[in-house]
Structure formats: C-alpha cells, structure tokens
Amino acid sequence: MSGRPPLARWLARRGEALLDWAGRLGADAADGNETGLQKRLAVALCVGTLPFTAAWSALYFAAGVPLAAAIPGGYTLFTLANTALFAATHNLAFYRFTQLFTILILPFGVMLALGGFAPSSVVVLWAALCPLVALLVEELRKTLMWIVGYLVLLVASALVEPYLPQRDLPPAFVAWFFVLNVGTVVLVVFGLLYYFVGRRNFFQERSEMLLLNILPREISETLKAGPRTIAEQYDEASILFADVEAFTPMAAGMSPLHLVELLNEVFQCFDALVERHDLEKIKTIGDCYMVAAGVPRRRADHAEVLVQLALDMQAAVASQEFGGRKLAFRIGINSGPVVAGVIGKRKFIYDLWGEAVNMASRMESHGLSGAIQITDRTWRLVRDRFDCTEGGTIDVKGAGPTKVWHVVGRRG
Structure with missing residues (x-):
C-alpha cells in the first residue's frame, strides 16, 4: 500500500x-x-x-x-x-x-x-x-x-x-x-x-x-479437469493406523465440546507431522487416524518414512498433554499392494482398499498401548534402519497366526 x-x-x-x-x-x-x-x-x-x-x-x-x-x-x-x-x-x-x-x-x-x-x-x-x-x-x-x-x-x-x-x-x-x-x-x-x-x-x-483438505492435490486436479472414475493399483505402499487407548470410557466422562477439542488438538499435531514427511492423510474414523505412504505419489521408501512418522507421533504424544490429559496410542503399520480411488458423488472421499489395509488396521487393534506394531513384511523393508523387537505370533482375524514386530527406535 x-x-x-x-x-x-x-x-x-x-x-x-x-x-x-x-x-x-x-x-x-x-x-x-x-x-x-x-x-x-x-x-x-x-x-x-x-x-x-x-x-x-x-x-x-x-x-x-x-x-x-x-x-x-x-x-x-x-x-x-x-x-x-x-x-x-x-x-x-x-x-x-x-x-x-x-x-x-x-x-x-x-x-x-x-x-x-x-x-x-x-x-x-x-x-x-x-x-x-x-x-x-x-x-x-x-x-x-x-x-x-x-x-x-x-x-x-x-x-x-x-x-x-x-x-x-x-x-x-x-x-x-x-x-x-x-x-x-x-x-x-x-x-x-x-x-x-x-x-x-x-x-x-x-x-x-x-x-x-479432503483430497490429495493430484486427485483434486484430476477431478477439476472433468468428472471421471478414479481408481489405481499401487503394488508397493504402506498404511498406518493410530488409535487412542481406552478412548470410549474416557469419552463417556467428557462434554461433547471438550471431546471434539481434544481430538482436534491431537489430529492437528499429527497433521503437521504428516505434512513434514510429505505423506498422505487418508481420513479419521472417530479417534482413529489413518495415513498412507506411496499413494498417490509412489515412493520407494514408503515403509521407512511411515515408520519415521510413527516414531515422531509416539514422541509427540509422550512429550505433551492434549486437552489437559496424557494420552496413549496404539499404532499399527503394514505394507503391500492397495487400490486407491475416490468414491461418492456429493461428499466424496479418497480411500484405500485391500488386504494390506485390513492387516494394518489389525496391527493397530491387536497392538499394545504405546507400541508401534508392524507386520513381518514391513519389518523386512525397515530392519536395516530401525531397531525392532519380536512381538511373537498373534492370531489375526481372517489371516490366522501372524508374526509381528515392535519398533523400538532409529538405528544410530
């Protein structure tokens, strides 16, 4: 002026x-x-x-x-x-x-x-x-x-x-x-x-x-060019689910406003970490947070960068309070082929499908409080850069006995 x-x-x-x-x-x-x-x-x-x-x-x-x-x-x-x-x-x-x-x-x-x-x-x-x-x-x-x-x-x-x-x-x-x-x-x-x-x-x-805030940039540009069905196969990708431990009983004792403010504070913290690592937040489901690496931008280090994000999320949760409370998260990660696309006509969403997604969700739901649980497939992709301990074999619905690992930290 x-x-x-x-x-x-x-x-x-x-x-x-x-x-x-x-x-x-x-x-x-x-x-x-x-x-x-x-x-x-x-x-x-x-x-x-x-x-x-x-x-x-x-x-x-x-x-x-x-x-x-x-x-x-x-x-x-x-x-x-x-x-x-x-x-x-x-x-x-x-x-x-x-x-x-x-x-x-x-x-x-x-x-x-x-x-x-x-x-x-x-x-x-x-x-x-x-x-x-x-x-x-x-x-x-x-x-x-x-x-x-x-x-x-x-x-x-x-x-x-x-x-x-x-x-x-x-x-x-x-x-x-x-x-x-x-x-x-x-x-x-x-x-x-x-x-x-x-x-x-x-x-x-x-x-x-x-x-x-709803769709990845590449997908939004495609949709703006004209209406079309968007679906693509990704042979190599990794998916992360993070969930608040004991969320349901905690939410029962909170006012609706306090509950939403708490989740907003948590997810804004995670959003900043996702943006820093150039990853793609897929959606939130209640208190569950879903992130993917390798979609829609393909990258060879999809498993490594997602484990790095998980460690940063773990550190952020451990170092601060949200809504005046200390929270604990279960985090699960799996790698494998997925299908990604946009569904819906009015309130559309970019989502992922496939066994790899289901297994990542099971890693979170069967995980331990405060732990980052990964599948054997993901461990094979990250074992040279991260210290992991064996988590034994767990019975996963739809997959049977499954060997799992817990990420301890970065090597070096």
Missing part, C-alpha cells in the same frame, strides 16, 4: 470504506458468498455513482439545460430512497432490477434532452453499465435481457437523432464532458471488476484449500 501514489492510496481507502459499508447494508445472516458479493457490488455501484450524478446534474443546470439536469438529479434522489428501502427489506431482486432499469433508461433520456450523441458527449456510455454490471450481480441467463435492451435503445436513439432539437452548447463544454463521461464510466467498471476479481480469487483459493 505504501508504494502507491497518494491519490491511489486515498481512492483505495475510500473504495474499501464504501465496500465495507455496502457489505453491511441489506446483509442477511442466511446470505451465501455469492449473494453477499452481489449485494455488495450492487450497493457499491449505485451509491458510489451518486457523487457523479449529482455533479452532472449541477453542471447541466449551470449550462442552461434544466431538463438534462433533472434526469441525473432524479436518479440521485431515487437511488437514495431505493437504497434505504433495500436496507429495510433486504430484497435484492427488487433493488437490483429497479436500479439496473434506471441505469439503462436515464442516460438515453439525457441524450435526447441534449440533442443527440455528439452534443450529449456520448452520455449513453453510462447506460452500458447496466449489462456490464448485470454480469456481476444478476443470474447469467437474465443478463441477455439487459444487453438486448441496451442495443434496442441504442438503435432507437440513432433513428430519432435527426429529429431532435439541437442545443447550443459550448464546444469546450461538450469536449470536457466527453472526457468526463468516458473516463468516469471506465473508472467505475474497472473498480467493480477489480474488486470482483479479487473476491473471486479469494473464494477460489479458499475452495482450493478446502478441497486439498
């Missing part, structure tokens, strides 16, 4: 103040982002042009053309009353239609009163604000009505211009009004588009951020 010229800074401050006021006028708690933006732009346009219409009225009156002066003066009074009505009723449809209609009609009235296009310094440019602004504040299919209306009035004005009485206006007056009409209309359109594009970019960035 400090790098702008003083005039630009002043205009920016005034514009921001006007838009802030316009955003409160006629606002409704039930308004969505699009409706709120339409209201803000409509009020900003109509109220923001009042200094110009009042000035135009005074200049026309001083030039001796009272009929031409009465038209922008009438628009000024009408807009003040209509905006006050909008503030009371919050009826955007009525306010939008009446304001667009007057913006479309009145400049042609001024043109007729001054004797044609040239004597009026192409004041009909102001009417072009109607279809242009309609694109920002109106439903897209209804904007055709406004552009057709503008073209019809433009042609009709050209047909009647030869029959209009001529006004004896000074050439300098006409020339300067050319400058004022063209310059002001361009300034108004630029200001509205500048604000609209800025808000649109803000909403897009926020939507993109929310989408990336």
Whole structure:
C-alpha cells in the first residue's frame, strides 16, 4: 500500500470504506458468498455513482439545460430512497432490477434532452453499465435481457437523432464532458471488476484449500479437469493406523465440546507431522487416524518414512498433554499392494482398499498401548534402519497366526 501514489492510496481507502459499508447494508445472516458479493457490488455501484450524478446534474443546470439536469438529479434522489428501502427489506431482486432499469433508461433520456450523441458527449456510455454490471450481480441467463435492451435503445436513439432539437452548447463544454463521461464510466467498471476479481480469487483459493483438505492435490486436479472414475493399483505402499487407548470410557466422562477439542488438538499435531514427511492423510474414523505412504505419489521408501512418522507421533504424544490429559496410542503399520480411488458423488472421499489395509488396521487393534506394531513384511523393508523387537505370533482375524514386530527406535 505504501508504494502507491497518494491519490491511489486515498481512492483505495475510500473504495474499501464504501465496500465495507455496502457489505453491511441489506446483509442477511442466511446470505451465501455469492449473494453477499452481489449485494455488495450492487450497493457499491449505485451509491458510489451518486457523487457523479449529482455533479452532472449541477453542471447541466449551470449550462442552461434544466431538463438534462433533472434526469441525473432524479436518479440521485431515487437511488437514495431505493437504497434505504433495500436496507429495510433486504430484497435484492427488487433493488437490483429497479436500479439496473434506471441505469439503462436515464442516460438515453439525457441524450435526447441534449440533442443527440455528439452534443450529449456520448452520455449513453453510462447506460452500458447496466449489462456490464448485470454480469456481476444478476443470474447469467437474465443478463441477455439487459444487453438486448441496451442495443434496442441504442438503435432507437440513432433513428430519432435527426429529429431532435439541437442545443447550443459550448464546444469546450461538450469536449470536457466527453472526457468526463468516458473516463468516469471506465473508472467505475474497472473498480467493480477489480474488486470482483479479487473476491473471486479469494473464494477460489479458499475452495482450493478446502478441497486439498479432503483430497490429495493430484486427485483434486484430476477431478477439476472433468468428472471421471478414479481408481489405481499401487503394488508397493504402506498404511498406518493410530488409535487412542481406552478412548470410549474416557469419552463417556467428557462434554461433547471438550471431546471434539481434544481430538482436534491431537489430529492437528499429527497433521503437521504428516505434512513434514510429505505423506498422505487418508481420513479419521472417530479417534482413529489413518495415513498412507506411496499413494498417490509412489515412493520407494514408503515403509521407512511411515515408520519415521510413527516414531515422531509416539514422541509427540509422550512429550505433551492434549486437552489437559496424557494420552496413549496404539499404532499399527503394514505394507503391500492397495487400490486407491475416490468414491461418492456429493461428499466424496479418497480411500484405500485391500488386504494390506485390513492387516494394518489389525496391527493397530491387536497392538499394545504405546507400541508401534508392524507386520513381518514391513519389518523386512525397515530392519536395516530401525531397531525392532519380536512381538511373537498373534492370531489375526481372517489371516490366522501372524508374526509381528515392535519398533523400538532409529538405528544410530
């Protein structure tokens, strides 16, 4: 802001103040982002042009053309009353239609009163604000009505211009009004588009951020390119499940707000670790946290990096309290082939399927409190970099006797 010229800074401050006021006028708690933006732009346009219409009225009156002066003066009074009505009723449809209609009609009235296009310094440019602004504040299919209306009035004005009485206006007056009409209309359109594009970019960035909180970046880019079924086979991947020990009895004695705050604090801690290791959080199921390595970005060290994450999660839980409590987690990891894809039409989710996923879940559910339990397959992939102890053989539902290992720490 400090790098702008003083005039630009002043205009920016005034514009921001006007838009802030316009955003409160006629606002409704039930308004969505699009409706709120339409209201803000409509009020900003109509109220923001009042200094110009009042000035135009005074200049026309001083030039001796009272009929031409009465038209922008009438628009000024009408807009003040209509905006006050909008503030009371919050009826955007009525306010939008009446304001667009007057913006479309009145400049042609001024043109007729001054004797044609040239004597009026192409004041009909102001009417072009109607279809242009309609694109920002109106439903897209209804904007055709406004552009057709503008073209019809433009042609009709050209047909009647030869029959209009001529006004004896000074050439300098006409020339300067050319400058004022063209310059002001361009300034108004630029200001509205500048604000609209800025808000649109803000909403897009926020939507993109929310989408990336649900789906991996690669998957979201694929979905944005067009609707399609997303499913892919990964021959080598690792999956981690982490679950709070004795969560059900603990939750029974907590208020709903305290419970959600505790889980949010835990999962935000884990999210930061997942991001640091460039892994993919798949989902949370109650108090269970699921992470994958090797999907959707294939990597040869999928098992090693996931065990590193597990050790970091273990250390984070041991070193701090969550919601004023010390927690203990069971962590289970398995490696193997998985199928990854997106399911659902409305509330879709990126998920994994396969025996490797089921076995990782069993490693967590059959694990010990505070331990990182891994399968023999994962141990073979990480044994050179991590110290592990044998956990014996456990009976796993659907898999039978299964040899397991417990990760103790990093080697060296």
